[in-house]
Amino acid sequence: MSPVPYCTKYSSAGTQKIHGIHSHQPCQPGDHRRFVPATLGGDMDDRIREHARILVDWSARIDAGDDVVVAVEDGAHDLAVAVAEQLGDRGANLLSTYQSDELTRAYLQAHDGSFTENPDYELALYERADSVLFLKGSRNTTETADVDSDQRQAYSTARQEIREARLDTDWVSTQHPTRAMAQQAGMAYAEYKDFVYDATLRDWEALADEQARLKEILDDGSEVRIVADGTDITLFIDGRIAVNSAASVAYDSHNLPSGEVFTAPHDTAGVVTFDVPMTIQGRRVKNVELTFKDGVVVDWSAEQGEAVIDEIIGTDSGSRQLGELGIGMNRGVDRVTDNILFDEKMGGTVHLALGRAYDACLPEGESGNDSAVHEDLITTMGEGSRLEVDGETIQRDGVFRWEDGFEG
């Protein structure tokens, strides 16, 4: 069964409380755009309110009395209002911070570069916070283009403990659709909003169940073979643990939307072509081809942006090896929008990351691939492709074994 959009049938008799959130009946794609929940008033796009509800309930699992920081990007005001409403309803505490690249640019360009390390007042805030909700919503995705990268790096380095304190909370990062993000995706604004909500307002519980199947297969499996146009690669994953990334802190998943299952290969052999174009460090990258032998990249090329790939691979010894195999399972993401939050979750794609492996994929005591980088690259599983685990076909032509239309 294909994942279905998350319907807002608040008045449905079938609604019941499960795991602290309301479970709804599945419905058809697009349905959730037509529903106006009976109990909600006002002229707010109901999808914004539903986004906030999923964020607070499903993703962040906010309870009464929780100390919540809401980090509002300057284009995410409307989502912030909806989140404030949800937090009020749950009896959580609210402190909102203002995240604007225009402020950051002005501050960094004027500063002499000797930054205070982890200012005490900000550290104290995040050390005591239960949750941090990042509401992304840029008004210009290139706002910091003229900020010196050393300056940016120095600022970031001086704030490492603050960042770690933030990541120690039940944090969730999500995306409010803005005109700037639509532009980056090459889409009309209304079209982009439909895209974001199709990807975000899903039946996450059903997707988590579906992903659990794949996790089980990967946990039990030893060899994953990926065959696609320009790709025939085998990844060895025995002993590694797959993560069911279902857009909730309850699943160690901190992005909304999410929708992938990922693990950490310990060895790799073969060739892979990443046909999904991306922007890495501000530069376009297209059709990257990597050849692996004994787990290490031995040959590489790119139709565009090869210099970026050279830099990544040349970072350290770990950046020549894979840290992640991720399998996209979010059927709401139906196109590439040059935003990794969405692109790597796309149903019918697979991504591999050069560099660091995530600890969650490693058994107690085992260390995975280590590197200063973690760079995801994406392959479309199109016509003629297949994904095998220990010789068994799990996905063919981009369709999983348990989905309608699968032809074993």
Add this chain to the structure above:
Amino acid sequence: MSPVPYCTKYSSAGTQKIHGIHSHQPCQPGDHRRFVPATLGGDMDDRIREHARILVDWSARIDAGDDVVVAVEDGAHDLAVAVAEQLGDRGANLLSTYQSDELTRAYLQAHDGSFTENPDYELALYERADSVLFLKGSRNTTETADVDSDQRQAYSTARQEIREARLDTDWVSTQHPTRAMAQQAGMAYAEYKDFVYDATLRDWEALADEQARLKEILDDGSEVRIVADGTDITLFIDGRIAVNSAASVAYDSHNLPSGEVFTAPHDTAGVVTFDVPMTIQGRRVKNVELTFKDGVVVDWSAEQGEAVIDEIIGTDSGSRQLGELGIGMNRGVDRVTDNILFDEKMGGTVHLALGRAYDACLPEGESGNDSAVHEDLITTMGEGSRLEVDGETIQRDGVFRWEDGFEG
């Protein structure tokens, strides 16, 4: 000499560093709108940048390494960018919070009213902050009109320690001009911006010096007599201390703009008519007349909003007495805009407050008038008016003794 607008002659050879800020040559009213400082680039209204500079240097006295919270109202983005630039330049630390009445409304309307008392994470932030800069800039001054006042009160009560921690910092509150504020003032947006900057971008050092003269007169004086249309009232101030409110924490003054000298009378006799219309608790009040005997209001009336005055006077025993005599000295404020931050500072006005006296006006060990309220009411010192201290005329027809055009 009349106070002069604050000119941004950055390249002037006459510029010199005094008390940590740059001192500039006086210039003519309106001049500062024509100058484009040679060292500043970008298309930002130079007045916004100058506003930020005065706020950071003159008002808040920010030093390198200071932990600064910038509280950004949702219409104050442009000022926030300029303040971020100034803080970066000073090497101060920046954390910005997002203040939006739309968030507050959504949160309060959804909350059941049992608020957590002084949430730990927010308290920790303000207890460690050196300065809090409130950048007011409402996009709708009536946004919380439909929030239940008991709910608002309960929220405020639950956060008293946080408020106190904030007021224990070197805080400053200032106003970025927005369309909503222009509308409240009954002005065009461009016209309102001119008004705000005329009031704010001043030579504060010169005004502080001028106000020091009046402070000395009041500190030495015993009886202040105010004579104006419908007003002949005497206030007894012997032993009380006048505050030179010069828009800087160095002067115990936390508003930008400011521009007043105020003290706390211990006795009052006579009649006063407040001709400046105001909005108090959402209700219009006009031409309030109060009669005092032995320090207490014995008779009162109002052409409009008398019920509000009844309520204020009936609050407690202290609300029938005066807590403040304030004398407006900001010549940049040349009209009433229904915003107490500006109205009470207007040069050529006097304001009296029913209720609580400020501690700063009281000698060590002496207690002033106590009340739950502090309500400022304003009188224009027009043609035929005079202000006397111990029988000597300090101001006539709204012109101070030391100003051009004074006719003793």
